[in-house]
Amino acid sequence: MASGVSVLKLSRYREINPGRVIAVLLGIFLSFVAQPAFAICQLIANGPYLQPQADAVRVWQASLQAGEVQIRYIGHSTFELETPGGVRIATDYNDSVRPFLPPTVATMNGAHTTHYSLAPDPSIEHLLYGWNREGGPMDHDLTVEDVRIRNIQTNIRGWDGETRRLGNSIFIFEIADLCIAHxxxxxxxxxxDDLARLGQIDVVFAAIDNSSTLRLDSLMDVLAGIGPTMVIPMHFHFAGALPAFMGRATEAGYRIVRAETPKLVISRSSLPVNPTVYIMMPGGT
Incomplete structure (x- = not known):
């Protein structure tokens, strides 16, 4: 079995429909008239694309090409994303599992303390809470250098079993012509409406614990609705969770790829042909 997806060089076939055709054509147009070229994830327009200042200094790291994104699995629900411009993003940033270096951007969710921080590193430039600590909605649409970050709020269950409205956010990262959703x-x-706002997503980080988040039946329905090219599992600390998900994913037609390292460099040209579950083990830092 190949250790990464770099051997999978063909683009995924997508069902043609007018909405997606318009989105693709718009993306091609923007790639010529604006820099950086943000991915077009949305099928409906609910916010403008923010552009960096014309005189902004951009530093490109030699380790990543312009169309590449580096993904490192830190642990639990925390991933570190690195953009070609050197922006580093930590998802579900918390006080237990963190990247070695403070990120440029940290997103957090309100489930419990393994998904948010009570003492975030003061050098983090952008702290994005997935819930409003004072109640009500919390909407983000932020551009930092070469990445656009936005969120879609969902409800959550409290420890008492009661629903907490808008306690969780799906964060969408538009980087290097890729759309990545956590x-x-x-x-x-x-x-x-959630699916329309998500648009066409390429890579999804999905909790597969089959316990404290979604049961597998519901999770598979969510993934079928999103239709990503690649699913990267997370939050599989419960015994038997990963094998159970692999079985269901195989039944649903996903190819299973086991990574040899917790780090992946991906681009649009290296997306797999068929829907793929890409399993990374936590790598700490």
């Missing part, structure tokens, strides 16, 4: 501590199926 589902957070998702507790329910997505609505048609």
């Amino acid at each position: 589902l957070g501590h998702l507790h329910h199926r997505l609505t048609k």
Whole structure:
């Protein structure tokens, strides 16, 4: 079995429909008239694309090409994303599992303390809470150098079993012509409006614990609705969770790839042909 997805060089076939055709054509147009070229994830327009200042200094790291994104699995629900411009993002940033270096951007969710920080590193430039600590909505649409970050709020269950409205966010990262979504501590199926706001997602980080987030039946329905090219499992600390998910994913037609390292460099040209579950073990830092 190949250790990464770099051997999978063909683009995934996508069902043609007018909405996606328009989105693709718009993406091609923007790639010529604006820099950086953000991915076009949305099928409906609910916010403008923010552009960096014309005189902004951009530093490109030699380790990543312009169309590449590095993903490192830190642990639990925390991934570190690195953009070609050197922006580093930590998802579900918390006080237990962290990247070695403070990120540029940290996203957090309100499930419990393994998904948010009570003492975030003061050098983090952008702290994005997935819930409003004072109640009500919390909407983000932020561009930092070459990445656009936005969120879609969902409800969550408290420890008492009661629903906490808008306690979780799905964060979407538009980087290097890729759309990457972190589902957070998702507790329910997505609505048609949620799916429309997500748009066409390439890579999904999904909690597969089959316990404290979604049961597998609901999770598979969520993934079928999103239709990503690649699913990267997270939050599989419960015994038997990973094998159970692998079985269901295989039944659903996903190819299973086991990574040899907790780090992946991906681009649009290296996306797999068929829907793929890419399993990385936590790598700490």
